[in-house]
Amino acid sequence: MDLLPAQSAEALYRRVYRSLRAAILSGEWPAGRRLPSSRELAREWGVARNTVIEAVELLMVEGYLVARPASGTFVAPSLAPEHPRGALSQTEDQHPPLHLSGWAERALAAEPAREAELHFEFDFRPGQVPTDIFPSEAWAQALSARSRDLQRGGYGDELGPLETREALVAYLRRERGVQATPDMLMLTSGSQGSLDALARVFLEPGRHVAVEDPGYLGARRVFEAAGAHIHAVPVDEDGLMPEALPSEATLLYVTPAHQFPTGAILPAERRMRILEWARRTGAWVIEDDYNSEFRFGSRPLTALQGLSPHGVIYVGTFSKSLAPALRSGYLVAPARLVRTLARARALTDRQPPTLDALALAEFLQGGQYARHVRYARGLAEERAEALRAALERHLPSWRPRFSGAGLHLYVELPPELDEKEVRRRAGEAGVGVGIASEYALTPQPSAVLLAFAHLSPLRIGPGIERLARATR
Incomplete structure (x- = not known):
């Protein structure tokens, strides 16, 4: 029996293990057969005896082989011919059918096939985004400075480190007029992670979502995957047109500070009409403040959330202001909703990366983030x-x-x-x-x-x- 061809970066004992297992599963070595001694196999394959012993011991732990005192090592009797070993060697075109869930079907239908x-x-x-100006040295220093905090152990708060949430709340209150406390803020893996969490909690087939038209595709596709009925609300040079809002909706997704993709700024009169519509219909408003840091010649606009902190869910990200690779974002909502979102998220993503979150706190508290944003804005x-x-x-x-x-x-x-x-x-x-x-x-x-x-x-x-x- 020859050794199977080596795989890339494969340890030699793994190659021996695969070769022995293949002989067993193919029936070449049937149930009850006695294996040659480790010395014989080592000599036949030109490997060290300890390499063979290591592979055999692993096969014994996994139940392919059994040892009998004073008799030797044998293929396990439980691997008898009635077990269909051929099913274990399926080719790629023989895999089971992909019985996709309704969510997966909708998600793939909403996401067009990617071209090369x-x-x-x-x-x-x-x-x-301008990643060429990412403050890599300062970020590395922040990661290094906070890495010792990981020795505390445990998963930490499901909303993210309190220190980071306190620093971020202070920044958002100062720069964006967001009305929040740390228990109203949840760290996420970016705005897309925030939108997915909201869709899982609020949406199901038959519910309605109003979106800007044209608008951000990432949001619309998340809502479509949840099975929601999408209402397209037209946009003009002043942004979303409140008079076109539907009579019912669970959610409204809007980008008031810089409408995507037109760049329109939603005026105060329309903001008030949207909030009145939400109060009347019982809908939640999702405010995506995706690139508010990049406003030229004046300070960033005040968030819509500041007018209605108990009816607007504020979504933000550091993908534009720092780098997409960080996958760092947040959402602000009433504390009861935030805890509900965090508990639901725990099934798929317990919490965002703690070390990155602590480094972000370092950035916010030390003023590095504000300095970087000023430079990037200029x-x-x-x-x-x-x-x-x-x-x-x-x-x-x-x-x-x-x-x-x-x-x-x-x-x-x-x-x-x-x-x-x-x-x-x-x-x-x-x-x-x-x-x-x-x-x-x-x-x-x-x-x-x-x-x-x-x-x-x-x-x-x-x-x-x-x-x-x-x-x-």
Whole structure:
């Protein structure tokens, strides 16, 4: 009997183990057969005897082999021929059918099949952030400083470390006007984790959710996966239109400070009408404040939650202001709801990474986060101005919506241009752009989305010039 071919980075005793197990499961060594001695096998395979002994002992622990005093080692009698060993050697196309749950069916239907990752010389597609300025040295120091705290043991608070929640509540109260106490804040793995937790607690097939149209796809897909009926609420230059809200809904998802993807800012009058609608219908409002830190020339807008702390669920993330790889976010809601969300989350994700949360507390308390945000905001403003100037110079007939905030621009196209054709021609020229219709449930005017914060001004100008040549 020969050894099976080695697998990558496989220990030699594992290779011997696999070879012996394969002989047993295939019936080559039937139940009750006596194994050759460890010396014989070692000599046959050219390995150390201890290597064979280690493999045999593992097979004995797992029940494939049994030892009989003064007789030797034998294949276990329980592995008799009536056990269908052929079923243990299925090929990939013989696996059991995928009986997907209703949730999985809906989730996969909502999420389009991913194409091969595209690479562009000039990539303006939305969703990209300026990770080149991530304060890696300061973050590493914060991780190192707080790693000793892990020696305390245990899982910790299901909402996340109290120290982090206290620091974050203080920051949100100061910078965003959020009305909260630490027991009203739950740390999550990002805004998507927050939305998933909310969908699991609030939604089921037959319930209704109102969303902005166009709006953030990540939220809509979470709600669709839960089986909710989606109401598309139109958006204009001032954001969501309250007069179009449905007569009933369990949740309303809204981005008031910087509507995604148009960049519209929801005025006070509409905010009040939305809150009155929520009070009247009994709906919860989810306020996604996804990139509020990036407001240029003035302080960030006050959160909608500050007007109704017991009716608005405030969702935030550090993916835009620090780095997507951190997977760090939070939600603020009434304490009773927060505890309910945390208890439900414990079935799938007990709590967010503690060490990252403690490092974040260090960042917030020491002022490093505020300093980083100021620097990142100034850089994004410089790059937004470079994009504005490049569009004015090379594509003067295109109509960008400048809201003085965010990480991308929503740009309406001239009537003669089709957004999908623009994307195709731009892509062929090595320029990546987003299109508005991908975020909409109903027909919208042709528009493209141009991200800028991750690109240097030296790249933005030539990229827009190339885009202009490609779309003439």
